Amino acid sequence: MKYIVELDGVNKIYGTNHVVKDLNLKVEEGEFLTLLGSSGCGKTTTLRMIAGFEEPSSGSIRVEEESIEEKEPFERNVNTVFQSYALFPHKTIYDNIAYGLKMKKVPKPEIKQRVTEMMELVQLEGFEKRYPSQLSGGQKQRVAIARALINRPRVLLLDEPLGALDLKLRKQMQLELKRLQKKLNITFIYVTHDQEEALTMSDRIAIMHDGILDQLGTPTEIYEHPKTKFVATFIGETNIFDGAVTAIDGKDISVNVENGTIMGTGENFKKGEYITVSVRPEKMKFSDQPVDGFSISAVVKDYVYVGSVIKCMVSLPNGNELKIERLAGDALPQIGAAIYPYWRKEDAVLIHNRDNLIFEAIENITLG
Structure with a gap:
């Protein structure tokens, strides 16, 4: 090259x-x-x-x-x-x-x-x-x-x-x-x-x-x-979750966030590590019942129509907002409906949190 x-x-x-x-x-x-x-x-x-x-x-x-x-x-x-x-x-x-x-x-x-x-x-x-x-x-x-x-x-x-x-x-x-x-x-x-x-x-x-x-x-x-x-939030739209790794089964990783439990796949993560999970709006799914590995619930607040795409805005119990994106004409829940957001584990991007890495470095120096 x-x-x-x-x-x-x-x-x-x-x-x-x-x-x-x-x-x-x-x-x-x-x-x-x-x-x-x-x-x-x-x-x-x-x-x-x-x-x-x-x-x-x-x-x-x-x-x-x-x-x-x-x-x-x-x-x-x-x-x-x-x-x-x-x-x-x-x-x-x-x-x-x-x-x-x-x-x-x-x-x-x-x-x-x-x-x-x-x-x-x-x-x-x-x-x-x-x-x-x-x-x-x-x-x-x-x-x-x-x-x-x-x-x-x-x-x-x-x-x-x-x-x-x-x-x-x-x-x-x-x-x-x-x-x-x-x-x-x-x-x-x-x-x-x-x-x-x-x-x-x-x-x-x-x-x-x-x-x-x-x-x-x-x-x-x-x-x-x-x-x-930063890259996840700067390029396009995404839904961000911050939480701690609670279980690792091969590449499958469970993460405990403020509103419940979510899942993704990745490598080189540790149990107890504080990480960021990014899921694009077009990758988001929803159900009227909890899905295995996911326990976050939300309420549908609004829709935004942008031509060929409709963005569904949903609110988590802590007030944070998620976006679910669908093509116009696809089925979407009614405003006010209670739903359970989830996604394919492979569609979540797991990111090492820099704050966690800095904390570990300080801890290593302190503890020798």
Whole structure:
């Protein structure tokens, strides 16, 4: 496997604020990798360090196996596309796209050929003589992408490039970006806080939380097998239970939670361990009688209709809410009905709780 971008032990500290913490990340050649996380998690800072707009406090960054920490941004074989477009308002679309080549003193015939190719690639033929003020938001973003791609970078960095677009246009541009990336076989490193966008576009997703890389995997791995409580709650909707392991029978694990007992499957868990259980709404089932291994009860409170899907909201005795999701037309219990939620044991994701791990570490130190 060839890695085109490698970050080893990268840290970024601003005064007392440790923004990126011991980040190790390897990006495969030709892949679409998304850095995903909430505001302040360190994803944009990471992108800016690769681009050369920020210097790492420690660690190393390599592009094509060459260290780039000492290189200026224009010396790195990467280009960046920003949310703000950053187009020259007084220049035509042709001149905006050609700007980088003119700075490199590329011959005019070659510039014309490459600009024409880029205009066709981003589907803006015939717009050469227009100015940015005459374009829509989506068209401006295509110009910004073409301007970055015309330099033929090995890696294209994109910092929330679709954030300023309306929902319909953003979804359209997601598909166009993915098409471009596959056609050109250029490595894309994409920053977003939009989970659906990341799942739609990415070959792999790197989820960052509080400066730490929480999980790296394919969209399916991230959604179906989250490794931390944060990942489980950040990607899509889920029902969360916190409790203690009461019994282990092979891979079958019983967990005692505040409202009763639930079950799941997993390995490397200990009896008495405090864990988190995540169950997606579409995996939830319900019965009018207790199901073997499950003893939680609930009352149906409301329904939310979202087109092809109906979300059933149910309340546990302690007031916590669960979601049960079904396709429109499927049978669902009546509002006010008492039900017993359950699921296939294999559909529950059991997660080691970090608080429990920290407690054990402190206990080990205390007890020697």
